[in-house]
Amino acid sequence: MLACLRGAQKRYGAVQALAGVDLDVRAGEVLAVLGANGAGKTTALGLLTGRLTADGGEVELLGGDPTDPAIRRGIGVMLQEGNLPDTLRVAEHVRLYSSYYPDPRPLAESLALAGLTEIAQRPYSALSGGQQRRVQFALAICGRAPLLFVDEPTVGLDVESRRNFWAVLRQLRDEGTGIVLTTHYLEEADALADRVALMAAGQVLAEDTPTGIKSRAAGKRLRARTHLASELIASWPDVRSAVATDSGVEVVSNHAESVLRRWFAADETLADLEVRPLSLEEAFLSLTAAQASSVEETA
Numbered sequence: 001m002l003a004c005l006r007g008a009q010k011r012y013g014a015v016q017a018l019a020g021v022d023l024d025v026r027a028g029e030v031l032a033v034l035g036a037n038g039a040g041k042t043t044a045l046g047l048l049t050g051r052l053t054a055d056g057g058e059v060e061l062l063g064g065d066p067t068d069p070a071i072r073r074g075i076g077v078m079l080q081e082g083n084l085p086d087t088l089r090v091a092e093h094v095r096l097y098s099s100y101y102p103d104p105r106p107l108a109e110s111l112a113l114a115g116l117t118e119i120a121q122r123p124y125s126a127l128s129g130g131q132q133r134r135v136q137f138a139l140a141i142c143g144r145a146p147l148l149f150v151d152e153p154t155v156g157l158d159v160e161s162r163r164n165f166w167a168v169l170r171q172l173r174d175e176g177t178g179i180v181l182t183t184h185y186l187e188e189a190d191a192l193a194d195r196v197a198l199m200a201a202g203q204v205l206a207e208d209t210p211t212g213i214k215s216r217a218a219g220k221r222l223r224a225r226t227h228l229a230s231e232l233i234a235s236w237p238d239v240r241s242a243v244a245t246d247s248g249v250e251v252v253s254n255h256a257e258s259v260l261r262r263w264f265a266a267d268e269t270l271a272d273l274e275v276r277p278l279s280l281e282e283a284f285l286s287l288t289a290a291q292a293s294s295v296e297e298t299a
């Protein structure tokens, strides 16, 4: 194991950002930490990378303490915002960062992996937002660290850059690098991750393969015109949510057949029925909502 959190807690004033989080990071594996804004992803990464200290629980990085600078030399980090001097050129930034590491990649290789070869001589200030993200990625990988942390790496990248970025992460993973990735994008977690940790409200709600996460959230969306109130339908067994819309009541359920039988029996005027599978995104949202409310109930 390359790094772990055990029962990690972190509070900012009144906000419990992490309420007892367990995470394992392994070599040759991409762990995607997935969750909505404020779920605690960046805070979890902050503890693992030694930028923040835990209020409780344990944090281990490469067999040691993540606040130890010698230990931190073994990791590469791409944060959401990199504050880099504007005046240095791309290649100068990468060369400078490489010099902090004992066994860095050749400069040309780091630039190529990040897609920066063509713009290596440009000053950082003259780059687009997406190009600046790529420089930050180059800085994270230039040290050939066995463990890489990337925080929402593809926000602001166009489709092609995003695909290239995924390909490079897969290559690094296949070379044995452990990678921790935070993302809002289920598609990204699906494309890259060996394991997904689904976070909400400072807790890990589920940890599984992407396929496992999707099958836990399996469900259908039903929509029909009905004279029944959405609140009534929401109270039925097997109904995850029921919402009134312009085109009828929309119901999410993982036992669509039993809900339909009850709905037909309760409302003989039921019309314009539509049944379709949840999209990945809907499945994710539905799983997060269902588990968050059960966490609240037991809290």
Ligand SMILES: Nc1ncnc2c1ncn2[C@@H]1O[C@H](COP(=O)(O)OP(=O)(O)OP(=O)(O)O)[C@@H](O)[C@H]1O
Binding pocket: 012, 013, 015, 016, 017, 035, 036, 037, 038, 039, 040, 041, 042, 043, 044
């Ligand atoms: N420096 C801080 N001071 C006060 N509250 C903070 C601070 N940093 C984070 N928080 C709060 O802690 C909680 C978790 O934040 P965190 O940034 O870890 O979430 P996240 O999952 O990374 O969100 P996002 O997807 O928006 O980046 C949030 O409620 C946030 O408002």
